[in-house]
Amino acid sequence: MANKYVTDEVRKQIGMQSEARVVEVERGAIRRFAEAIGDPDPLFNDEAAARKTRFGGMIAPPTFCRSLGAAIPEIKIGMGEFRGLDGGSEWEYFEPIRPGDRISVVSKIADIRESAGRLGAMVFITVETSYTNHYNQLCALQRSTVIRY
Amino acid sequence: MAKQTYWEDVEAGSEVPALEKNPTTQQLVRYAGASGDFYQIHYDKDFALNNNLPGVILHGALKNGFLGQMMTDFAGHEGWLRKLAVQYRGMDQPGSKVVCKGKVVKKYAAGNEHLVDCEIWLENAKGEKTTIGSATVMLPSREGAR
Numbered sequence: 001m002a003n004k005y006v007t008d009e010v011r012k013q014i015g016m017q018s019e020a021r022v023v024e025v026e027r028g029a030i031r032r033f034a035e036a037i038g039d040p041d042p043l044f045n046d047e048a049a050a051r052k053t054r055f056g057g058m059i060a061p062p063t064f065c066r067s068l069g070a071a072i073p074e075i076k077i078g079m080g081e082f083r084g085l086d087g088g089s090e091w092e093y094f095e096p097i098r099p100g101d102r103i104s105v106v107s108k109i110a111d112i113r114e115s116a117g118r119l120g121a122m123v124f125i126t127v128e129t130s131y132t133n134h135y136n137q138l139c140a141l142q143r144s145t146v147i148r149y
Numbered sequence: 150m151a152k153q154t155y156w157e158d159v160e161a162g163s164e165v166p167a168l169e170k171n172p173t174t175q176q177l178v179r180y181a182g183a184s185g186d187f188y189q190i191h192y193d194k195d196f197a198l199n200n201n202l203p204g205v206i207l208h209g210a211l212k213n214g215f216l217g218q219m220m221t222d223f224a225g226h227e228g229w230l231r232k233l234a235v236q237y238r239g240m241d242q243p244g245s246k247v248v249c250k251g252k253v254v255k256k257y258a259a260g261n262e263h264l265v266d267c268e269i270w271l272e273n274a275k276g277e278k279t280t281i282g283s284a285t286v287m288l289p290s291r292e293g294a295r
Contacts, residue, residue: 029183036183037214038170043226053226062230063217066210067184083200086209088236088282093229 006114027099059096070129087145153225156263156288165251168219219249232285239279
């Protein structure tokens with residue numbers, strides 16, 4: 001059965017990349033994020049205590065990357081009004097993110113698919129986002145599924 | 150902080166220490182501010198109800214954060230959370246307990262690193278798994294080389 005929204009034309013947008021966004025990581029933002037999760041680990045909260053660890057200072061909790069604002073590249077699916085759902089993410093963490101780091105965030109459309117669900121035609125967009133620090137080290141890679149219906 | 154876990158201390162079937170959370174609407178507001186996700190379904194009850202939701206619901210990313218904390222606690226300061234994957238299966242509302250749980254499914258060495266793969270999930274107060282996923286943690290080895 002032909003897809004309602006995800007035509008071959010729509011799939012040509014696979015590979016589309018966003019402009020890089022650079023975000024400066026602040027110590028207070030890290031602390032605020034840890035506090036919001038309710039994570040008391042001194043590594044994410046207390047610079048003096050964090051300096052005694054092998055990291056030499058505070059680092060961001062891995063899930064802090066979510067706050068760095070990965071943008072979905074502007075793709076067109078011809079859905080008119082739609083609702084969005086977070087379908088989940090896969091993350092890989094390579095380097096710690098530290099206060100003062102300038103993280104470059106780039107997102108790319110990795111896949112666009114459609115399937116019929118309980119809520120009607122559902123479009124699944126897979127987005128790959130890289131988080132690279134100002135030393136050009138890859139800190140994290142994210143693969144997320146955005147669902148539109 | 151809990152004692153550091155070493156790779157030799159765990160095996161397939163070992164439990165990851167559970168982490169209980171009791172999210173409040175205030176926590177959802179804090180998380181919105183901290184993460185920049187201001188979607189109103191997480192703090193504006195009228196908006197949530199008008200969108201066919203039972204009330205305000207937890208950000209999926211907050212649940213991801215809870216599971217992330219369980220895993221960074223497990224990794225300890227000498228370890229490192231290498232991978233974390235989650236899928237949302239059900240909604241969770243504030244005012245109700247959620248518990249993060251996990252289990253080691255595989256233990257292996259890759260090059261110099263000692264790794265464990267875990268199955269992880271979040272259970273609501275009824276014991277239903279509203280979020281499921283997996284994680285890979287690098288743990289220090291008592292033999293010195295990590």
